[in-house]
Amino acid sequence: MKKITLILRFEIITILKSKVYLFFAFVLPVLMTAIFTFISLRGRYTQSQEIQEIPQQERNEEQVYSEGYVDLAGLVQTLPSWLPAGALQSYPDEFSAQKALASQEISAYYVIPVDYIRTGDLVYINPDYRFMSNEHNQSGFMQGVIFENLLGNDPGRIQRVNQGMDLELVAFVPQETPQESQGENNWIIPYATMMLMYMVLLISSSLLLTSVLTERKNRVIEILLVSSSARQLLTGKIIGLSLLGFAQAVVWLGMGYLSLKVRSQSIGLPAGMDYPVSLLVWAIVFFLLGNAFYAALMAGLGALAPNPGEANQLIFLVIWPLFVPILFYPIIINTPNSILAVILSLIPFTSPIAMLTRMVSTTIPFWQPLLAAFLLALSAVWVVRQVARLFHSGTLLSSQPLNFRKIRSNLEPK
């Protein structure tokens, strides 16, 4: 235990002297919080300015752009009365619509092809269109016009289609009550949580890789291996660096919390959208376990790779699973109880990020985080034990190229 404490203390002191750690742990989050705060405050200031400048009457009306259409299918007979004046203008052919667009008479135009009824294709030429945003997208007007004209502008038909249905649900077994929507901004906190967890896990687990590679290079590892066992060395390193990673996580989370507080005021997040204490406890649990798991994997990589260059080529292999929940973030945030989200939150490779993101997005059964934490802890212990086998002079002092036979022979019980 004494040796572990010594190694732990050595690691903490060494890392605290590193400018890189200090930058990532303290300077970077402060810098990012400052940028976020500036954007939020600026946005709030601009909004208040706009509200002062625009008269009340105009503020209630959304801006309507003038657009054109070329009806090659001959569908549009009349324009409905609800359509704002000048919102749509007819053009006989695409050439004239292009000319009108070039002379800025219209901001966009539509082409209704001859075979519209079969294909449904409605071509919308819009230079200001923004993918994944409804700003500058006025196609709803044109869709409404086509819809009513297809129904022969008959009010009876339009009413029959638009009346929808009043659904009454009879469940023969009790169903889970759907989570109440938290509004348009309900993805901000889960997304921020996901990115914060990703950053702190990545940075803190990378510390161990750097530490092992440095000590291999400057031969300190030889002295350490003479005076302590490989498992003591690895345990001391993991605990020491986890504590540093935790300190870093506290700063990151604190700054993230501050950013969200500032931003929540400017974008109007509901007052209930906050981090409850239980969630913070789970965050600490998943961070510590996730860090132990990934730090041990990184240590294994550091022990096996013959040089830092090779280690960096392969680091992608180790950290890739951390990125998977980010790739599927729309699914995890929007449908946190879907099979994919549940699987990702239980697999130890992805659970630290996916489970926490789900917990922020919705209410989940208590057994799920408990099971995920148990599986993660089990995996972390297993990985640490396996990596400890790699921590011997044969691998740590060799600079032989990495190969699977070498890994397998090192992992075999002796």
Place this chain on the structure above:
Amino acid sequence: MPISLVGWWVVARYEYRKKIRSKSYIFSLFLVPLLVAFTIGLGALVERTESNQKPLGYVDDSELLVNPQQPPVRGSSPDSTGGRVPLQVIAFPDTLAARSALEAGEIQAYYYLPPNFNQTNQVVKSIYEETDYHADSDFLSFLQVNRLGDLAPEVAQRAVAGPNVIVRWPADAPGGGREFSSRNFLSNFSPVFLLLAFITLIFINSSEMAGAVAEEKSNRTMEILVSTISPGKWIAGKAMATLMMIITQLTAWWLVSMAAIWITQLLGIRLFQNFSIDGLLFLKIALVFTPTFITLIALMLALSATVNEPQEAQQVSWLLVYPVMFPFFFLPVVMENPDSTLGLVFSLLPITSPTMLTLRFSFFQVPDWQLVSSVLISFIFAAGAVWLAGRALRLGMLRYGQKVSMKELFGRKARGRL
């Protein structure tokens, strides 16, 4: 003044040949695209198994559905690749028959239309377990299309399905006539795929760049090198070798990705049917990344030349590489408002500019002046970085046990000495 016996090309060739023979490099050539493909495939597979394709049942006591038509998919087109097949809706004579079908697992739910449905609009849905996400909307489409029985079936289907909107930027616009529609669903995200590839390239090569000079210093090869080649040529050779490694990786990833897409197309997987990457867009992204690659290579070499051990340079190299990731933290802001001041500032700042510009390329048409300004600023910055690298190398190449300080690197005294 060192005698230049060999050209920079010899250094580049030697370095390139040495590096590409390493197993980890060969591994990274094929593993990265395969891992990406595996993740996307896994996600698609799980999503597919998650959707419930069992039919929906109904019992019509309102006598509305005399000769029913199946529901259309909203916004559908015959050549949509991101679309879905609507759930089949089948009739039952009474609720008893429908309930037995539900209990037998033949249907996922049944809807009951009471005699006064036309007046009350009320529908009772009976289930045992959660239904498919689209069940209710498909049944609503079914009702809507059958409420238009007085129209020609294809017209009623199209009216309910609505249009398949194909948005295009004009061909002469800065975005170069890109199309956003359900028939090339995956292609809409192609800038993001390219961005991830370029960022991964930077990350996996950063350590190689950072250790480049320090390695020679550490093993004393530097002393032999300086007597055979000038520092400028040597650094150019090193930088070229790294660039060639990056190009090789990019080419391999491209080929593996194309092969994977070709296989998915042969297998008839709809999602990949019309997948393509716009050549102009690729060129633009490559253009904004090129000065950043040069900048990073030069700064890493400078860093490497000023320290004693490769390890020290590799630790600090993260400081240079991380700004490339910064714009991802502001992704929601950029998606909300791609022409915001934040987007513009990060698009003009060297190192953050390729990521921010590519993210903005994904969502809207970045004006040409912003692209040109960004590339110009980045190239000027890259030239400065190359100059700094040469200077750092001259100052630090034969210095052992003592680092080159910032003051020395930028100081007037040192400049005079050179």
